Amino acid sequence: MRPSSGLWLVLALMALWEVSARLHWVDSPNWPPLSTVVVALFHDIASGELPPLIGGTLWRMGAGLAAGSIAGVVVGLAFCLAPVTRLLLGPAVELLRPIPVPAIIPPLVLFLGLDDPMKITVVALTAFFPVLTNTMQGVAAVEAEAVQMGRTFGVGPLRRAAFIVLPATAPYALAGVRVALGLSLVVAVVAEMIAGEAGIGHYLVMMQFAGRAPEMYATIILLAVLGYALNRGFVAMERRAIHWWFALGRQADG
Template sequence: MRFSSGVVLVAGLLALWEVSARLDWMQTPNWPPLSQVLAALARDILSGELPELAGGTLLRMAAGLAAGGTAGVMVGLLFATLPLTARLFGPTVELIRPIPIPAVVPPLVLFLGLDDAMKVTVVALTAFFPVLTNTMQGIAAVEAETLAMGRTFGIGPLRRALRITLPAALPYILAGLRVSLALALVVAVVAEMIAGEQGLGHYLVMMQFAGRAPEIYAAVVALALLGYALNRGFLALERRAIHWWFALGRQAEG
């Protein structure tokens, strides 16, 4: 019921878009009808231009997400299991965390240039903090009795971390990755807009300079569809990876 209601709402908003543009409700030439936007989207897809641009953006996003997510899990595990490291490096992490990501792009351009290394680094920084926070929360939620049982059976610290702590914290880690996934796509496009020569972000800027409104909105629609598909795909993978977590949740609700 909720899904069908959501589809009806989206369809209504899209119909309103078409009608408002056809009847000149917005009083601007930069609000094209949805039909023109979809035509531009189909044209750019069939020409191969949009898939190529989207593929580049997704590759940079995936590389940054993998690097930032891995670093977030490792640092979170280190902070949670060795309090000394949290006391030493925690203030530095908290100092860097509030910096807006677009503000980081210009300094990174000076150090890394305009190539993919800069964009991947920006995405990695974005993904790092949500995963770090969720990893630490997940490890803190591991029951002390479970860890004590591992010590009783003679399991060493490293094996306890890999066999007990990380699997128990996996639902939290995946939740952090899902948050980072949405942010990573946004930041990858923003980095391409600020300092890029390729990707959907650069395409948006070029279409803006050319005054081609249908192509601009077509790229935005493509990004919306990409974001939705990525989220749905990640949710499916999450349910398969931690199916036991969802099963326990349903049992608790019952």
């Protein structure tokens, strides 16, 4: 497989990073060569320092993503299929939606402390909104004829939602989960940076305070690679889960 133009750009930027540090184009002790950063990355992984931190961050991210995604699908279906729920919960959802994530963390710390429940809750709230929005779009796109056919054959409301509406909405909901996946990693790291005592976000801040630039940049590179791998893995899973959707000519950006 030939490298894409995007890959060549990444390689060129990496080469520019190495050269700019070696030739002192950026004359700063906080701009180490890329090769030094890579050595620091492999050292921290081999020493066993980074893997448990990454594992903890991924666990918190995954728990929050799962909780927020499930809630987003359930509430999205309820908003569309039982309009009274939208009348009751809609204003609260719209009030919470525009609040920046860092602004949510301090009150959650007061109620939940600095441990995992706070971080998982922040991630869940972040994941909830894109999944909710996409689920509602999916329900709106369901063909009315399919729902009417279910009514004609005597299928009850709950069975129609489970066996007609939900499968037709799945591609939209998964698109929302894919958006939430990237946001969840970012928010999990931010929560650990602001109010954390563990995790890769806390480690990143500690490296900054200690003036250990190679380790700090190594952590950022690791997060970039991790985010890319999670996205690619989710795309592969999505293609398997809703293969019929792509068989109809739908596309998913890689």
